[in-house]
Amino acid sequence: MLIQRATTLDGTSVDVRVGAQIEEVAGQLAPRRGEETFDAAGGTVLPGLHDHHVHLYSAAAAEDSVRAGPPQVRDRDGLAHALASAEVGSDGWIRAVGYHESVAGPLDRTLLDAISPPVPVRVQHRSGVLWILNSAGLSRVGLADHPDGRLRSADPSWSDALGHRGTNLAALSGRLARYGVTGVTDATPDLDVADIVTLTELHRRGELRQHVRCLSPGKRILYDDDLDLDALADWIAERHRAGGSVAVHCVTAAQLLVTVAALRQAGACPGDRVEHAAVAPADSLADLAELGVTVVTQPNFVAERGDEYLAEVPAEEHAQLWRVASLLRAGVAVALSTDMPFGRDDPWAAMRAAVHRTTPSGNVLNPSECITARRALTMFLGQADKPARPRAVEPGHPGDLCVLSVSPQTMLAELDADMVAATVVGGQLTYAAG
Numbered sequence: 001m002l003i004q005r006a007t008t009l010d011g012t013s014v015d016v017r018v019g020a021q022i023e024e025v026a027g028q029l030a031p032r033r034g035e036e037t038f039d040a041a042g043g044t045v046l047p048g049l050h051d052h053h054v055h056l057y058s059a060a061a062a063e064d065s066v067r068a069g070p071p072q073v074r075d076r077d078g079l080a081h082a083l084a085s086a087e088v089g090s091d092g093w094i095r096a097v098g099y100h101e102s103v104a105g106p107l108d109r110t111l112l113d114a115i116s117p118p119v120p121v122r123v124q125h126r127s128g129v130l131w132i133l134n135s136a137g138l139s140r141v142g143l144a145d146h147p148d149g150r151l152r153s154a155d156p157s158w159s160d161a162l163g164h165r166g167t168n169l170a171a172l173s174g175r176l177a178r179y180g181v182t183g184v185t186d187a188t189p190d191l192d193v194a195d196i197v198t199l200t201e202l203h204r205r206g207e208l209r210q211h212v213r214c215l216s217p218g219k220r221i222l223y224d225d226d227l228d229l230d231a232l233a234d235w236i237a238e239r240h241r242a243g244g245s246v247a248v249h250c251v252t253a254a255q256l257l258v259t260v261a262a263l264r265q266a267g268a269c270p271g272d273r274v275e276h277a278a279v280a281p282a283d284s285l286a287d288l289a290e291l292g293v294t295v296v297t298q299p300n301f302v303a304e305r306g307d308e309y310l311a312e313v314p315a316e317e318h319a320q321l322w323r324v325a326s327l328l329r330a331g332v333a334v335a336l337s338t339d340m341p342f343g344r345d346d347p348w349a350a351m352r353a354a355v356h357r358t359t360p361s362g363n364v365l366n367p368s369e370c371i372t373a374r375r376a377l378t379m380f381l382g383q384a385d386k387p388a389r390p391r392a393v394e395p396g397h398p399g400d401l402c403v404l405s406v407s408p409q410t411m412l413a414e415l416d417a418d419m420v421a422a423t424v425v426g427g428q429l430t431y432a433a434g
Contacts, residue, residue, distance in 0.1 A: 001036040001427055002029060003401065006045035008393055009374070009408050016045060018399040019427035025395060038422055038429065044408045047391035048182025048400035048423060049347050049380045052296045053275055053337035055128070055188045056199065056212070060167035062097050062341040064089070068123050069098035076104040080115035088119055091162065093137065096123040097341070102308070107132045109149030127251070128342045129153050129221055154189045154221050169202060172345075173209045177431035179346055180402030180420040183211040183384055185337070187247065187275060191216035209423075209430040211400070213384040215247045219275075222248065222255040229258055229265070236266035245271030247296075251278040253320065260287045268292055271385065276339075277327070279320045285330035294333040294388050299324055299357065299369075300343045300350035306359025318366055324354055325369045335387030336379040348417040351376040355415065373412040399427040 003016040015029040016022060031037050066086040073079050079099075086094045094117065099107055104115075112121060112134040120137035124130070133141070133149040141161040143151075151158050176184070186199070191214055202208035218239050220232070232248075239246050250256040256277060263272065268291040277288075277295045288295060299322045302309070309321055327334050338350050354376040357365050381390040391397050404411050405421040423431040 001038065001424065001429060002031050003038050003040055003045060003403060003422075003424070004029075004031075005042055006040035006403060007042055007408060008045060011408060013042075014045070014393070016393060016401065018401060018424060021399050022393065022395050022397050022401075023399075025393060036429065038403065038424075038432070040403050040421070041405070043406055043421055044404040044411050045393055046180070046377075046402045046404070047381045047393060047397065048402045048425065049180050050183040050185070050382060050384060050387075051176070051181055051337050051340070051345075051347055051380065052185045052335045052382060052387045053187045053298070054184045054340045054345075055342070056169060056172070056184065056186050056208075057167055057188065057191075057195070058128070059341040059345065060169050060172050061095065063171065064095075066094060066096035067098055068096035069100040069103055069126050072098075073103055076115065079103055083116045083121060086117075092120055092140070093162070094119060094121045096121070098126045099123050099132070100126050100308075107150075109133060109135055109138060109146070112149065124153070126342060128339075129223070129249075152221075152223065156190060159190070170207050173207065174431070175345065177209050177423045177425075178420060178433075179348065179417045180404075180423050180431075181210055181347060182400035182402065182423060182425045182430075183213070185213045185215060185384060185387075187215050187219055187249075187339075189216055189219040189221055189249070209425055211384065211425070215273075218244045219247045220249065222250060222258065224252055224254050227254060227258045229261055232258060232262040233265040236262055236272075240266065240269050245269060245273070247273040247275050249275045251276050253279045253281050253284075256280060256284055260284060260291065263291050263293065273387070278322060279317070280323045280327070281320055282326075285323075285326060285332065288327070289331040292333075294335060294386075295327055296335045296337050296387055297322060297324065297327075298337055298339045298343055298350065299354040300338055301353075302357050302359065302365050303349065303353035304343060304360070306357075306363065306365045307361050309365060310359065310363060319368070321366065323369055325371050328371070328375075333388035334379060335382045336376065346417055347380050348415050351380065351415045354379070373415055376415070377412065400425050405433070 017024040116134045120140045121134040123132045131151050141158045199212045248259045272293045274295045378390045401424040403422040404419045421433045
């Protein structure tokens, strides 16, 4: 197709001919016979956005799951009402997501039994790393004698026993297309070959419009009560010997420090990633830069949960939370993502959070970590396998583009998804604003 009268980030007026790759970029190009055209009317043309850390199946499942945490649910009575009002899914479960301790304290099987219907119920903690099952649910997965019903998400010893409800990715994919997203990296640690093949086939058929890269089997979630430096280093070395890179989930300082030590012990290789780095002590920044890893982080959580951080995290640790600018100053390669469904799926909102770091109540969490709008945008333009290396609107680059209805100056000032006028994937128009 041919995109006419577009404006690049540097203000140049161009036409762009695009197929699987960008074929031509020039001041003016004549349409070929039968070629689809799109008039950008002076609006901005960008490489399509790539969300570098998402969970596709969980995001699709969350669409028909009960909300179990703020802002929809804020106390025990609200949780009981939400569960009582829920319908049992096709898999025989009530599935709830987004639980946080502010609702009813640490949730376990005993509390869940007291407030949930007598059917299998599973509630996911908003961190995504923990599920809580009631007694009926524990019996369903063969764990009737489990002491508290608190189970790790990436543990196949129980999750393989779940009946899988059908998930439709088409609606989710359509929403991402409206945001200008042309690719995602799925960070689910336990995707098997069949899951990955299914995602590839859905993209081929057009039901999943975005390109997908999967981190599994090279993704590892860490838990503070089970940190084993030697085991992690051995796993990293094994992945490297097999020709793969690693992505390690680090949301606490302890997890990050053990990961740094394990990468030193095993040796880092190109493509290795640290996911989240939600808490990064100052002395870890030089280590990350020296190792050459890419940090994929989510400052959108400052905009979504910042007031809770201000209330619950000691003031002297605020500077360690969701760093961006200090990582860049230290020479660390950084890319951004939303972590949907655990964060909002709008990458433009994540960009605004990186620029302003404003909490829901209007406070600013660690303003020294703010970055420019252009830098925030660039951190969603990275290559799938090289997240910190941005793509460009140039011949030879992938034919995945986002066209906005406004000038580059307005786009950078507002960073709003409503500005997206069209999304092109592989030279095909997958979204056009009405």
